Amino acid sequence: MKIGLRRIIELSLFSTLIIALHAIESLINPTFFRLGLGNALILYLLLKKDVSSAFLTVLLKIAASGFITGSIVSPVFLAISAASMSSFAVMVIFIKVFRTGPIGASVPASCAHNAIVLISAELVIKGIFSSLFPFIFVFSIFSGILTGTAAYAIFISLKNLDTKQDVYKINL
């Protein structure tokens, strides 16, 4: 896959923003059940750019967040990676197949993410999935709507921004 300079800069920019949001959320809420506002940028990439750019950004986010939170050498990292990948897959399916907007993709993605985290926790504490899933499901719907709305706000704020021109300015 050929990656041009413009794409590298765009991916770096988006990855940095996502990792920064993730780090801030980790500081505020140390549990696994966060709002996941960084996913708003993934949604933007999926709707405005292409799947491969969004996928690369997700991979960068998983790796970087593992290093930042120190979970990269722990089994928790596997659970978080699986959850992030599954939520990305759900986003792609809902946007590309079912033709939903950011909210319509974000809600099921958030539910999938938290379901995978609970399934991973089930391996350690038996019965936690069936006990907590209804509560986490409601939380996921709210966080999904919030993230989708944030993605919509990004569309509004970036609608007049021509990234191509900005990159040329950087090259000069």
Next chain:
Amino acid sequence: MRKIFRKYPYPADYIVIALFISLSVFFFAKKLKNTSMAFFAVVETFSGEKQVIGLFNDTVLEVRGKIGITKVEIHAGKARILSSPCRRKLCERRGWISASWESSACLPNGVWLYITGEKTGIDAVTF
């Protein structure tokens, strides 16, 4: 980009949100039907060994106590001491427990079974 603003939110968005809200109502209704906010059964032994099991994880546990093995059964949101090597079998007669902070104990064998969760209702009634 203009297309997104003209068409947003998509009809599919409304359908997805409605579907997931309906699903959450279904999950909650199912949960409230099955449990009174009791989540886990905890089995503790005299040696300090502690096991936490979800109340909807149907299983039979074998716990080693002071004088032998106590069997604890968990089924459909309830838990009980199924069998114990004690003489008077009071723990077996206690029967099923399902409400938060109800407990059942086999003192001769040093095994204690209790339910955790949100504290609800009355602890006990006496006359």
